[in-house]
Amino acid sequence: MSDCIFCKIAAGEIPAQKVFEDDSVIAFKDLSPKAPVHVLIVPKKHVQSVAHFTADDKDLAAHIFVDVVPKLATELGVADGGFRLVMNTGDDGGQTVNHLHVHLLGGRKMTWPPG
Numbered sequence: 001m002s003d004c005i006f007c008k009i010a011a012g013e014i015p016a017q018k019v020f021e022d023d024s025v026i027a028f029k030d031l032s033p034k035a036p037v038h039v040l041i042v043p044k045k046h047v048q049s050v051a052h053f054t055a056d057d058k059d060l061a062a063h064i065f066v067d068v069v070p071k072l073a074t075e076l077g078v079a080d081g082g083f084r085l086v087m088n089t090g091d092d093g094g095q096t097v098n099h100l101h102v103h104l105l106g107g108r109k110m111t112w113p114p115g
Contacts, residue, residue: 006042007044035106049089076107078106
């Protein structure tokens with residue numbers, strides 16, 4: 001989608017503080033961090049939200065959660081102490097960019113409820 005900010009970041013049209021990139025995913029520091037470690041993990045393929053994943057996206061979903069999340073948590077130093085993953089979906093879920101993204105937050109004790 002040409003007007004999607006995350007598609008533009010993935011295409012290199014908008015700069016971001018990248019912490020990881022491969023053929024299908026980009027991860028970068030959040031511009032407004034809510035924890036000492038706060039990165040966004042974004043598929044390069046435009047998927048509006050987790051509610052819009054299809055059977056064709058199984059490999060992408062597995063790659064994000066099996067390969068990328070553990071790797072980043074380890075590299076960013078939060079794997080041992082723990083971290084939080086957040087996926088906001090739709091207006092009521094707090095999604096502000098209509099491109100699927102996973103927030104990886106860590107580096108401090110997380111509280112509940114989150115908000």
